[in-house]
Structures are given as C-alpha cells and as structure tokens.
Amino acid sequence: MPVKFINLTREKFLDSYTQIARFTNLERFIEILKTSEFTFINPSKWTDPFERFFLEREYIIEDKKLTLPAKGRVYSVCFSSTISSDAFWKVYAPKEDGVRLLIDSEKLLTNFLDLIRDANVYVGKVNYQITKEFYKISFDTDLLIEEIEKKEIGEQQIQLLLKKRKSFLYEDEIRIIVVPKKTQKNKQVYKLPTDIRNFTDSYTLDPRLGKNQASLLKEYFSQYFLFKVSHSNLYSDLKRNPIILKKTKSQTMFRTKTKGST
Numbered sequence: 001m002p003v004k005f006i007n008l009t010r011e012k013f014l015d016s017y018t019q020i021a022r023f024t025n026l027e028r029f030i031e032i033l034k035t036s037e038f039t040f041i042n043p044s045k046w047t048d049p050f051e052r053f054f055l056e057r058e059y060i061i062e063d064k065k066l067t068l069p070a071k072g073r074v075y076s077v078c079f080s081s082t083i084s085s086d087a088f089w090k091v092y093a094p095k096e097d098g099v100r101l102l103i104d105s106e107k108l109l110t111n112f113l114d115l116i117r118d119a120n121v122y123v124g125k126v127n128y129q130i131t132k133e134f135y136k137i138s139f140d141t142d143l144l145i146e147e148i149e150k151k152e153i154g155e156q157q158i159q160l161l162l163k164k165r166k167s168f169l170y171e172d173e174i175r176i177i178v179v180p181k182k183t184q185k186n187k188q189v190y191k192l193p194t195d196i197r198n199f200t201d202s203y204t205l206d207p208r209l210g211k212n213q214a215s216l217l218k219e220y221f222s223q224y225f226l227f228k229v230s231h232s233n234l235y236s237d238l239k240r241n242p243i244i245l246k247k248t249k250s251q252t253m254f255r256t257k258t259k260g261s262t
Helices: 010-016 026-035 049-056 086-092 105-111 141-150 155-160 166-171 211-224 249-261
Strands: 004-006 019-025 037-041 058-061 064-067 075-080 098-104 119-125 127-129 163-165 173-180 189-193 200-205
Touching (some): 019 026, 019 086, 026 098, 049 155, 049 163, 058 141, 119 155, 173 189, 200 211
Parallel strands (some): 127 163
Antiparallel strands (some): 019 075, 019 098, 098 200
C-alpha cells in the first residue's frame, strides 16, 4: 500500500516541507544509530491530553458503546518545519542534552516510508484549532461510523489524530502515523529497521551544552559514526562589547536649565 497523505498531497509535502526537523535527546539518538531502528510511539504516550482525546473516548452508535479501532493499534512520530525554536529544546530535552535532526523529505519518502511493507503509512499535516472548536468533528461522520462498526482503521480516524490546539501553531507539525498489519507484542512502541543517515542532512547539539562537552561529543560522533555534528549557537551570539551611551542635546539643555534655576 503506498503512503497516504492527509491534509496535503505528496507534491505539497515535497514542495513546502523540503526539510523537517526532529528533536530528541542524546540517549535516544545514540540508540537509533546503534540499533539502526526508527521508533514510532503509541499516541497514548503523548503528553497533551487534548491530543489523546478522541482515542480515549467511548463512541455511542445506535445505543452501542464502542471504542475507536485505532486505540492501541497506531503509532506516530512528529516532525516540524520550525528549524530553530527555544521551545523545542526545552520540551524534548529537559536535561539540556538535545539533538536536532534535519530530515530530507524526499529521501525520507523514497529511502524509508515508501519501502515499508509491514504497516500502512500516513503522512499528515496537523490541523490547528481553537480549544472550543477542538471537540467538533468537522468531516462527514458516516465514514467514521462505518470504520468503527467494522473495527477497521481508516483515514477518518487518522484525521482525529491530526488535531491540535492553536497554542501550538508555531510548530507547523507533520505527523507520520503507521498502522502495523500484525498485532504488536509491545503496544507502546513500534520499531522499523532503517539507517537514519539515509535521509538525514545534519545533526545539531543542544545550545545549552557547554563548549567542552560539545567538543567531546563532536569527536565521539566523528570517530564512532563517521559524521559531523554541529553545536547550536542559539545562545552564543551574545556580544560582550561595551554599550556606548551619548547624551542628546535636549538632555544637556534640560540639565543646564535645572542647574541654573536652583
């Protein structure tokens, strides 16, 4: 089954999102490199309860209480078109040990997603809504009811996993959602074999890391994984030159008059 796109087309994805960013921490990054596995997370582990809202609800159809077929059976990974953001470092690396991966979108598709055969793959653009509109289902619910009654996972349920509040609009998020064809033993994560170097362009270390620590990490990745990493300069462009203040003519005149009147 080819990759399906929701809220955008394949062409739009490649044209508008030539590069997307993925933020993680050092431990997970090194694990990805050592195991050559890419990990998708069960949405039940998302921290924002609004994003889990539709998965955790009961659905009443003709007096029958049903659950969403996608619950416990879908896995996701999130990317952003926002390349530089102080918020991302703090959210994804609270221990100040983050790594930002820049993903080449075309290579991500051709070298990884297009090759997946054990799961159905969706690439979706997140739909941002104000909170009071978040709970509404804006599309035709007939198809959603059909999916629920047949206990099948389809595009209508994936749409519900692409809703987010407007408070996060700055992220401009793209989500990749996979639906494994076989039941998973570990329902919290889903791993697929791949070498991320086949679709990553660059790797940037957390700006909060000290220079010495960053230097050691640069040497480590160069020696053991044969690629270069950079150190974010988000906080390092602070100029320490003295600030020169000059009195304006009006200030000088004011002070002269004040002095003469005392």
